[in-house]
Amino acid sequence: MTSKLQAEASPAKRVRVIGCGMIAREVLAINEQLGFDHVDLKCLPAEYHHHPERIAPEMDKAIARAREEGFENIFVGYADCGTGGELDKVCMKHGVERIAGPHCFSFYMGNQQFAEADGDYLTTFFITDFLARHFETFMKRPLGLDRHPELLPMYFGNYTRALYLAQTEDPELEANAREAADFLGLEYEYRFTGFGDLTPALSEAANSA
Amino acid sequence: MSDEDEIILSELDDDELVAQMHDDLYDGLKEEIEEGTNILLGRGWTPYDVLTKALVEGMRIVGIDFRDGILFVPEVLLAANAMKSGMTILRPLLAETGAPKLGSMVIGTVKGDIHDIGKNLVGMMMEGAGFDVHDIGINTDVDGYLAAIDEHQPDILGMSALLTTTMPYMKVVIDTMIEKGMRDDYTILVGGAPLNEDFGKAIGADAYCRDAAVAVETAKEFMARKHNQMATG
Numbered sequence A: 001m002t003s004k005l006q007a008e009a010s011p012a013k014r015v016r017v018i019g020c021g022m023i024a025r026e027v028l029a030i031n032e033q034l035g036f037d038h039v040d041l042k043c044l045p046a047e048y049h050h051h052p053e054r055i056a057p058e059m060d061k062a063i064a065r066a067r068e069e070g071f072e073n074i075f076v077g078y079a080d081c082g083t084g085g086e087l088d089k090v091c092m093k094h095g096v097e098r099i100a101g102p103h104c105f106s107f108y109m110g111n112q113q114f115a116e117a118d119g120d121y122l123t124t125f126f127i128t129d130f131l132a133r134h135f136e137t138f139m140k141r142p143l144g145l146d147r148h149p150e151l152l153p154m155y156f157g158n159y160t161r162a163l164y165l166a167q168t169e170d171p172e173l174e175a176n177a178r179e180a181a182d183f184l185g186l187e188y189e190y191r192f193t194g195f196g197d198l199t200p201a202l203s204e205a206a207n208s209a
Numbered sequence B: 001m002s003d004e005d006e007i008i009l010s011e012l013d014d015d016e017l018v019a020q021m022h023d024d025l026y027d028g029l030k031e032e033i034e035e036g037t038n039i040l041l042g043r044g045w046t047p048y049d050v051l052t053k054a055l056v057e058g059m060r061i062v063g064i065d066f067r068d069g070i071l072f073v074p075e076v077l078l079a080a081n082a083m084k085s086g087m088t089i090l091r092p093l094l095a096e097t098g099a100p101k102l103g104s105m106v107i108g109t110v111k112g113d114i115h116d117i118g119k120n121l122v123g124m125m126m127e128g129a130g131f132d133v134h135d136i137g138i139n140t141d142v143d144g145y146l147a148a149i150d151e152h153q154p155d156i157l158g159m160s161a162l163l164t165t166t167m168p169y170m171k172v173v174i175d176t177m178i179e180k181g182m183r184d185d186y187t188i189l190v191g192g193a194p195l196n197e198d199f200g201k202a203i204g205a206d207a208y209c210r211d212a213a214v215a216v217e218t219a220k221e222f223m224a225r226k227h228n229q230m231a232t233g
C-alpha cells in the first residue's frame, strides 16, 4: 500500500493520469480501491467522444502542461478512441503510454476477449456505467434524439442488441440501461465486467513511479 | 418562428426561393424542400438545375458548417433527409431529361463496421453531382465488393470505415484487387473520420477524402484524367 506521505510528495514522484471524462469515476474508484494516493487525475471533456479529432491535439497540450507542473510520470487514460493513430503519435512524442485497445467498451470487456469475438458484437450497442448514468445528456441530446425521435432508425436501424457492460453492481444504473435499450428498440443484455483491463493498466502506471 | 411561417415560397422570385431553399435545407425542413422543388420545376427549371443550384449547393453549405464544427450529426441527418425528399422528386425526371452523367460508383462500409451516416451522405452527394451510385450497404467483405464491381462495372470504388479496428480491412480489399490484376481498372476512394491522407497512401488507395465535398471534387478530377487518358491513349 502507498503511504499518505507520498500523496504530498513532489510532482516528480507522483503520477498524472490524463484521461477521458467518460472514465473519471472509474479511475478514481480504482485509485481508492488500490490505495494509489500518489496518482492524480486530470480529465479532458467526455464530449470529445463525439469529436475524436480534438483528442490528440488537446492531449498534446495537457501533457505539456503536466510536464511544466513537474510531472515526470504521465499516463494517458484513453484507448485509441477513433483518433486513428493520432493519439499514439502524441504518446510517442512525449514518451508516455496509453491504455491498450480501440475504446473503453473493449478494455472494460477485456481487450483480448473483444479482439477474439470477431463479429459477435457487430450489431451490438454497448452501454457502460457512464452511458447508463448520462444516456439522456450524452447520447440522446447530442444525437438529437430528444428533439427528433424520427432519426432513431437512421442511427440504430442496423442494431439488434444493447449490451450493458457494468463496471459496478448498481440496480439504478441497470434500470437506466434497460430503459435506454427500450428507447432504442434494442434487446437488452447485462454483463458485469468490473473495470476490466483498466485496473492492470492503472496499476502498472502507478507502480512505475 | 411565426414570422418565418409567413414566408410563402411561391411568392418568392427565383433567386429568393433558391436562397430560402438553402436555409430550409440547413434547417432540415423536408416539406419546404419538396414544395420548393416543385415550384421551381413548375416555373420551367430543368431538374438538373434544381438539383445542382438548390439542393446540392444547399447541402454544400451544410457540409462546410459540419466540417467547421458549427453543425453536428443530427443537423446533417435532417438536412440529408430533406435533400433526399427533393431528390426523390427529381430522380425520375433527371433520367427522362438525360442529365449529364459523370461516371459510376460502388460504395460500401467495410466488414465489421455498421456506421453508415457518412457513407450515405457521400453516396447522396455523388449522385447529386451526376454519378450513378450503387450503395452496397454496411459490413461489406471482399467478396461483396468484388461481386458489386463485377455487376456494376463502376469507375470508382468507395470504402468507408469509422472504427480503428475496421479501417485496415480496406487494405485487404485493395490487396485482393491487386492479386486479381484488376486494381488499376478502378479509382479507389476511401473515407471515414479516423482515416487520414497517410493511411490512404499506405493502403494503396487513389485518394483519401475528408468529406463529401472533397469526395465529389476528387471523383470529378479522376474522371477528367481518365477521359484525357482515353483521348490521348
Ligand code: B12
Residues within 6 Å of the ligand: A048, A049, A050, A051, A052, A080, A081, A082, A083, A102, A103, A105, A121, A122, A123, A124, A125, A126, A127, A154, A155, A156, B063, B073, B076, B107, B112, B113, B114, B115, B116, B117, B118, B119, B121, B122, B157, B158, B159, B160, B161, B162, B163, B164, B165, B189, B190, B191, B192, B193, B194, B208, B209, B210, B211, B212, B213, B215
Ligand atoms: C454517430 C456515431 C455513431 C452512431 C452510428 C449511426 C450510424 N447509422 O452510422 C451510433 C450511435 C449508433 C454509434 C455506435 C457506435 N459507435 Co460510433 N460514432 C458516431 C460518431 C459520433 C459520428 C460518426 C458520424 O456519423 N459522423 C457524421 C458523418 C457525416 O461523418 P463521417 O462518418 O466522418 O463521414 C464523412 C467523412 O468521414 C467522409 N467519408 C465517410 N465515409 C466515406 C467514404 C468514402 C468513399 C469517402 C470518399 C468519404 C467518406 O465523408 C463523410 C461526409 O462528409 C463518431 C465520432 C465522430 N465524430 O466521428 C463515433 C465513433 C465512430 N463511434 C465509436 C464507437 C466506439 C461506437 C460504438 C462501439 C459505441 C457503443 N457504445 O457501442 C458503436 C458501434 C458498435 C458496433 N457494433 O459497431 C468510436 C470509434 C472508436 C474507435 N476506436 O474506432 C467513435 C470514433 C467515437 C469515439 N470517440 O470513441 N456511433
